[in-house]
Amino acid sequence: MSESTRRIDARGLACPKPVLSAKKALEEGGFDRLEIVVDNAAARENVSRFARYSGNEVLSVSEEGGGITILIGVKAGAGAAASAADAAAASCADAEERSPAGKPGAATVFLRSARIGGASGGGDDELGALLMRAFLATLSETESAPRRLVLMNGGVRLAVRGAETVEALRKLESLGIEILACGTCLKFFKLEDKLAVGRVSNMYEIAGALLEGNTVTV
Amino acid sequence: MSGEFRYLVLTFPTTHAVLAGERALLGLGLDPELIPVPGQIDSSCGFCLRLGVPADPAGRERLLNDAESLDHEALWKIIEGASWKERTYERIDETDRRAGPGLP
Numbered sequence A: 001m002s003e004s005t006r007r008i009d010a011r012g013l014a015c016p017k018p019v020l021s022a023k024k025a026l027e028e029g030g031f032d033r034l035e036i037v038v039d040n041a042a043a044r045e046n047v048s049r050f051a052r053y054s055g056n057e058v059l060s061v062s063e064e065g066g067g068i069t070i071l072i073g074v075k076a077g078a079g080a081a082a083s084a085a086d087a088a089a090a091s092c093a094d095a096e097e098r099s100p101a102g103k104p105g106a107a108t109v110f111l112r113s114a115r116i117g118g119a120s121g122g123g124d125d126e127l128g129a130l131l132m133r134a135f136l137a138t139l140s141e142t143e144s145a146p147r148r149l150v151l152m153n154g155g156v157r158l159a160v161r162g163a164e165t166v167e168a169l170r171k172l173e174s175l176g177i178e179i180l181a182c183g184t185c186l187k188f189f190k191l192e193d194k195l196a197v198g199r200v201s202n203m204y205e206i207a208g209a210l211l212e213g214n215t216v217t218v
Numbered sequence B: 001m002s003g004e005f006r007y008l009v010l011t012f013p014t015t016h017a018v019l020a021g022e023r024a025l026l027g028l029g030l031d032p033e034l035i036p037v038p039g040q041i042d043s044s045c046g047f048c049l050r051l052g053v054p055a056d057p058a059g060r061e062r063l064l065n066d067a068e069s070l071d072h073e074a075l076w077k078i079i080e081g082a083s084w085k086e087r088t089y090e091r092i093d094e095t096d097r098r099a100g101p102g103l104p
Helices: A017-028 A041-053 A082-098 A125-141 A153-159 A166-174 A183-188 A203-211 B015-027 B057-068 B094-098
Strands: A005-009 A033-038 A057-064 A067-073 A108-111 A148-151 A178-182 A199-201 A215-217 B007-011 B033-036 B047-052 B074-079 B088-091
Touching (some): A017 A033, A033 A041, A041 A057, A041 A067, A041 A166, A108 A203, A125 A166, A148 A153, A153 A166, A166 A178, B057 B074
Parallel strands (some): A005 A033, A108 A215
Antiparallel strands (some): A033 A067, B007 B047
16 A cells, blocks of 8 residues: 655644644545655744654655755554643743844844864964854844855855864754755765755855845854 | 762863863763854863763773873863753862762
8 A cells, every 4th residue: 555645735834734734644644654844944844853753754855945844754543732832832932032043133144164264364273173163053143143054155165064164053943043055066076965954055045145244253 | 069960071271282181081982072062161272072981980080080180170060951052061070989979
């Protein structure tokens, strides 16, 4: 018997609506997999958390073209767990409060190198790498945390497997800070299959993000 | 003074000592995180290392011994508050070595 999949497009929906639509679908039932598309990191976290708490399984999370697709495997016996949905909904206000991404006017940080300064500017490369690590470790603990980081040129190296900065970036992403990595740059460095955090973006989206205003170039 | 702490901060005299300390701790299988020195702490160097503290007393003793064997300046425990703004730091002393983390 082939597995049936129900699809929901929750892009453009404000928190907690993506979770509530997942809950409604699970209550109705009649399918083996639920595929839900969202457009921001906070919704991805909320929906994934809800799926796990309600006893179902997150099979995959993939990001492509501005959409994040969460594939949920429906477990027999698992319900829509109203309490889990309520908890997810309740955490929305909190998440939005905490999430810099939810704050209009929060800055976009443009990182064009894996270091803050270096030998080419009369500084030191090793110090530049340390400064970048310390900078990223501190970003979530400032009065004005950014809404997103844009990584271009050598900056994409910060987000690839094995980089010392991946954990710090993951922490930022879990707080709702969006991380965009230039796809052309990843390809240029032959790192396109090594992105460990954030999502691949393109010049249209990046130019739009940078021109939105309040961009800080590091 | 003893209190609940899950993380400690290790300060160093120089940036090079931080890097050597980080390498040594990684070599011991620990997972240090490079952070800027928090404003409430005095240190000769602007970088320091944050380390998770094991819950079991033996693991903690081992961690403190490992940390103290490095060319470091001081060991601080992080007292978490409701948010990062309310976080405070205290120098680690003998009482902390004896008490288990999480004990009042």
